Amino acid sequence: MRRIYLDANATTPLLPEVLEAMRPFFLEQFGNASSIHQEGQHARWAVEQARASVARFLGCRPAEIVFTSGGTESDNLAIFGSVKPGDHVITTAIEHHAVLHAVEKLRDRAVDVDFLPVNGQGLVAVGDIRKALRPNTRLISVMMANNETGVLQPVGEIGRIAAEAKVRFHVDAVQAAGKLPLEVDAIGCHLLTISGHKMHAPQGTGVLFVRRGTRLEPLFAGGAHERQRRAGTENVAGIVGLGKAAECAMEGLRSGVPERIRALRDRLERGLLERVSEAGVNGGQAPRVPNTTNLWFDHLEGEALVIALDLKGLAGSSGAACASGASEPSHVLEAMGVPAQRARASLRLSLQKQTTDEEIDQALLLVTAQVARLRELSVDGNGYRKSVPAVAR
């Protein structure tokens, strides 16, 4: 069975050219980028070239790029590195847990936090940001694209408000990177997070853009790596992979990859809505990244749908996962005011540049069939006894 992978917002496959770029740094070019000898020098140069690639990708200076272990670390560095007791932070109710749980932790340290609501389409109101500003507001942290719905926040407008108010602005752009052009100056942010593995680089790699002049308290005590902003020996191979992935993403943006993905996503979305009644798209009326659709289907459990699809060869997702791997109710859909029953009946499908026409055809058939089957078994929480006739095996 050839599997169909439609969970790119969880992670993306490594591109072959990214793997090729990384390969020497696992083997012959194994040096520590901080070493004085030639092995170290080669590693250093590879890291700096990758830094330049990522800088071009974000429209910033290489010196403004800090390599980290991923999106979570970048978000934590941006937040804990910026805020001190007595400060005020503005964020939204739909951020990724890397931001939400970090700012919740700040509340134990005498920091006030406002979690701004979103409307039914998952959009934060720019006016709410303005109203939430206080004299002691230190940081605004708003994600660019939501991981569950793909909905794009008006980060450019928020950036202008932040600039007027002279407040530091952090953007979690993990789910936007590679899917649409990213320009830190157009956004007007001081800090911006990206994650390697959401854009075909390896897991365990990430970037925090730190605008020149933005003072940041490091998370780790240690060596003077990354201009004293992130101690720890560089993940040279991973960084090289991330640099290559950034180049591939720029090439993809130039050659119309997002448009192709959008066409596939729209065909999938429209096709399912045509075939399945009592269904809809969470955040479907808002601007979205081109690769994501979050569908709801009344009268079924999203968790069962995801498992049933997985057993048929289609990888999708519903909600977030807790430590054991079970799905948890989505805080994003809850914040959008989606009723609990419908939030539990949601399916996220997210595409990437390797997704094919045939895969979308297959996905249309599989999802339609499984939704119909699950609805026949639907009991809306009343359990099994009412749904099954007594039969002899």
Added chain:
Amino acid sequence: MMGEQHKTIAVAMSGGVDSSTVAAMLKAEGHVLVGLTMQLWNQRRLADKEGMPEQVQGRCCSIDDVYDARRVAEMLSIPYYVVNHQERFERDVIRPFVDEYLSGRTPIPCSLCNNHLKFDQLLLTARQIGAELIATGHYARNAYDPARARWILKRPADASKDQTYFLFGLAQEQLAHTLFPLGDFTKPEVRELARGYGLALAGKPDSQEICFIPGGDYKRFIEAYLEEQGESVPDTGGELVSAGGQSRGKHEGIHNFTVGQRKGLGLASPSPLYVISIDRDSKRVTVGEEPELMRDSLRARRLNWISIAGLSGEMRAQVKIRHRHDPAWATLRQTGDDEVEVRFDEAVRAVTPGQAAVFYAADEVIGGGWIV
């Protein structure tokens, strides 16, 4: 089980020896399997409440057990999923458990979990993901009897592991879609089988206590749960009285007692005193000496019948009134729409409201109900 090779079976995997052996056994027989673990309760949820053990080592839904189950599934190359049924567990097991104690009864959460989670929600989930049958590691046997046109639940080969007492609530359609592959084996045989299948957890100890109460202090659990819910523990304190009604002192709440309990009464007496009965309305706890615990009858409600469709007239049966109880001979008689009177040949000790009365005919479970 011939002829069922084509049906996908969902194995309820807890990460323990029994359910892991079931998975290995069915895989060896060539069945198409899916492993499922139910996430039912978050052990850390009440960990910060006063008196709860800080180091939570509870066995319910721990990451370690999921790890063990996943390891077995990987070894057997079967798809495996953790499914989240926490809301249903809280609604159908935790909340009734707390309410029963606060009403002066002694609940059996394992039966509630079987009735509502393992053989209802899990069967439904299994069916939703394309599995027609579920298999569990319970020690019990079930088979269809064409003569009676009923599914029969029977005691297992290993009498010391018999779990039929907790399974009396299973409806016919639930029994029809359930496999108990361990029913013909003893526990030592199952451990031997597990070793034979190369399961690293063959020596893992059995679980004993109530899975969601690490350390077994259910009183602290009830208080911590109510605190978390923003509810105050209702004041169910009252008097300790003797059978004649004389006051023997005060108690701090009826949920601290269970019929037959001897420890923790705080009373000085020349001969041992036991809890004889608990009255929810007057909040009185009656204490007395052991002979006063003996009862020659009980009533059970919310009945479920397995080997018969219902009671017609009187019926002789052996009756278990708690998990560790040698069945006692009795006569069953319908006394209400959904009520049976159980009259014992010889008086039994400590009939406890909230526990189940399960009726047996030799190895077969006739049915059962909840003691009132």
